[in-house]
Amino acid sequence: MPAESLASAPPAAAFDAAAARREFPALAQRVHGHPLVYLDSAATAQKPRAVLEALAGFYREDCANIHRSAHALSERATAGYEAARRQVQQFLGAASEREIVFTRGTTESLNLVAAGYASRLEPGDEVLITGLEHHSNIVPWQLACERSGARLVVAPIDERGEVPLEEFERRLSARTKVVAAAHISNALGTINPIAEFAARAHAVGAVLVVDGAQSAPHLPLDVQALGCDFFAFSGHKNFGPTGIGVLYGRAELLEALPPYQGGGDMIRSVTFEKTTYNDIPYKFEAGTPHIAGAIGLGAALAALTAWDMRAIAAYEHELTAYGLELLGGLRGVRLIGTARRRAGVFSFVVEGVHPHDVGTVLDSRGIAVRAGHHCAQPVMERFGLPATTRASLALYNTRADLDALAEGIGRVQAMFRS
Amino acid sequence: MAELEGLYQELILDHAKRPRNFGPLPGANRRAEGFNRLCGDRLILYLRMEGDVVGDVRFEGAGCAISTASASLLTEALKGKTAAEAEVLFQRFHALVTGDFAAAGDPDELGKLAAFSGVSEFPVRVKCASLPWHTFAAALHGAAAPVSTE
Ligand SMILES: Cc1ncc(COP(=O)(O)O)c(C=O)c1O
Numbered sequence: 001m002p003a004e005s006l007a008s009a010p011p012a013a014a015f016d017a018a019a020a021r022r023e024f025p026a027l028a029q030r031v032h033g034h035p036l037v038y039l040d041s042a043a044t045a046q047k048p049r050a051v052l053e054a055l056a057g058f059y060r061e062d063c064a065n066i067h068r069s070a071h072a073l074s075e076r077a078t079a080g081y082e083a084a085r086r087q088v089q090q091f092l093g094a095a096s097e098r099e100i101v102f103t104r105g106t107t108e109s110l111n112l113v114a115a116g117y118a119s120r121l122e123p124g125d126e127v128l129i130t131g132l133e134h135h136s137n138i139v140p141w142q143l144a145c146e147r148s149g150a151r152l153v154v155a156p157i158d159e160r161g162e163v164p165l166e167e168f169e170r171r172l173s174a175r176t177k178v179v180a181a182a183h184i185s186n187a188l189g190t191i192n193p194i195a196e197f198a199a200r201a202h203a204v205g206a207v208l209v210v211d212g213a214q215s216a217p218h219l220p221l222d223v224q225a226l227g228c229d230f231f232a233f234s235g236h237k238n239f240g241p242t243g244i245g246v247l248y249g250r251a252e253l254l255e256a257l258p259p260y261q262g263g264g265d266m267i268r269s270v271t272f273e274k275t276t277y278n279d280i281p282y283k284f285e286a287g288t289p290h291i292a293g294a295i296g297l298g299a300a301l302a303a304l305t306a307w308d309m310r311a312i313a314a315y316e317h318e319l320t321a322y323g324l325e326l327l328g329g330l331r332g333v334r335l336i337g338t339a340r341r342r343a344g345v346f347s348f349v350v351e352g353v354h355p356h357d358v359g360t361v362l363d364s365r366g367i368a369v370r371a372g373h374h375c376a377q378p379v380m381e382r383f384g385l386p387a388t389t390r391a392s393l394a395l396y397n398t399r400a401d402l403d404a405l406a407e408g409i410g411r412v413q414a415m416f417r418s
Numbered sequence: 419m420a421e422l423e424g425l426y427q428e429l430i431l432d433h434a435k436r437p438r439n440f441g442p443l444p445g446a447n448r449r450a451e452g453f454n455r456l457c458g459d460r461l462i463l464y465l466r467m468e469g470d471v472v473g474d475v476r477f478e479g480a481g482c483a484i485s486t487a488s489a490s491l492l493t494e495a496l497k498g499k500t501a502a503e504a505e506v507l508f509q510r511f512h513a514l515v516t517g518d519f520a521a522a523g524d525p526d527e528l529g530k531l532a533a534f535s536g537v538s539e540f541p542v543r544v545k546c547a548s549l550p551w552h553t554f555a556a557a558l559h560g561a562a563a564p565v566s567t568e
Binding site: 353354355356357360361364371372373377380386387415416 | 422425426431434435456457458459460480481482483484486540542543546
């Protein structure tokens with residue numbers, strides 16, 4: 001199935017956000033005397049009960065190291081860890097579980113790939129990124145270019161916050177060895193045309209590395225249909241634990257990459273003269289991994305699958321449209337990032353009020369948003385802003401949350417009216 | 419949380435909306451830049467020392483209400499002070515915004531700076547209030563690199 005039609009294929013049943021929301025205990029609390037309105041899921045998502053129970057269950061009953069000890073607990077821990085890997089494989093539509101590497105998060109996944117390519121890039125080679133990247137998908141490539149003598153090239157964004165395809169194509173050539181792009185911008189909400197990027201990158205012989213930190217929690221994924229050679233995401237933004245993440249890589253590419261760290265589990269045999277590395281994915285999993293984290297992430301993916309990612313995407317699409325209309329209609333509020341294909345990330349500026357002050361006033365009403373540059377300073381620079389306020393949605397948000405935000409913005413304006 | 423009105427006191431809102439001593443300072447003999455990494459705010463502080471005395475002090479830059487008001491009130495508080503008096507005031511201001519009210523001393527002696535007494539209830543905003551003071555200290559001591567609040 002072509003990637004673009006995935007999201008539009010009709011879900012089996014409509015998503016029941018109110019029921020799903022009840023699975024997230026943290027959302028039931030009051031903050032500063034108000035019911036919590038959590039609009040910061042792009043920073044990290046709240047966790048459903050199933051994840052909390054999987055974590056507690058592992059530590060209570062199955063806690064042991066994996067792949068090592070010959071006893072029942074270790075067998076259970078290993079089975080749980082490897083079952084989580086299969087769940088990730090299915091969640092991403094990967095061909096094999098050998099293609100799933102557990103990492104600490106998106107940042108480590110991207111560093112792993114970039115460090116691997118640093119040893120293979122040469123002067124004259126180019127790495128192409130886009131103008132909307134998170135620092136995590138900029139700095140590792142800068143380091144790789146510094147080490148290898150390759151050149152970092154940037155396809156800029158336009159005033160909507162989109163990467164025009166012709167700007168992207170113009171910078172692509174036989175020199176391009178790696179293209180690295182976010183699936184969804186965490187600062188603007190723009191959805192990049194990944195399938196188009198993939199086709200064009202592959203046409204010049206480059207690999208495509210996708211930063212999926214912001215897409216994995218929101219879109220049905222099929223890395224093969226999208227044409228991703230690598231795909232990175234974080235457990236904690238995907239309703240799972242912090243400290244666990246994923247790197248998907250096509251098997252033959254992972255096999256060709258050098259190991260990232262040395263240590264236990266990533267080797268087959270060690271003598272002082274020579275070490276033989278383990279097979280993928282273990283070659284990239286040095287040391288005792290975040291076993292509980294992987295199992296918790298597996299529980300999060302199981303919950304998402306039961307809710308149906310297509311149904312979640314359809315629900316969020318509609319909620320995003322509601323938010324755009326609501327915030328777009330507020331006088332004195334300017335939305336930053338108006339891409340035509342976009343996700344539920346609203347960066348905005350309240351005229352005459354600094355984002356920090358907006359954030360503080362909203363927080364006093366129990367509304368959690370983020371104020372700052374969102375680890376995307378080049379994006380802020382493009383729009384000539386030091387910072388924005390950002391409200392970001394997830395499956396458990398409702399129209400009432402957005403109404404509370406709009407009301408809160410009204411309070412901000414009243415307070416700072418000159 | 420503490421009351422929002424405790425943070426955004428009238429005096430602070432007034433100075434945030436109409437900062438005093440805003441703009442470059444011709445004849446400045448010291449200058450420092452302050453940078454709040456968290457929000458990307460930048461502040462430039464100009465200082466004209468006349469011997470050991472703050473002859474004039476002005477600032478430029480864009481920041482939140484707390485940092486703008488803090489810079490504005492700093493310029494008013496420090497003009498005419500000796501370097502040593504300025505240092506003492508900085509220490510007391512810092513104590514005030516971090517909630518060490520004993521070390522901050524008598525609010526009357528802090529004058530208008532006492533308006534920042536609510537900041538300590540908002541830990542993420544402490545850096546906003548103290549950035550201008552750190553920047554002033556850097557200008558006074560002639561630090562070359564921009565100071566940050568980290
Ligand atoms: C687009 C994007 N890429 C990368 C990251 C980094 O993710 P993590 O901090 O979980 O490694 C984030 C998170 O802020 C993000 O939004």
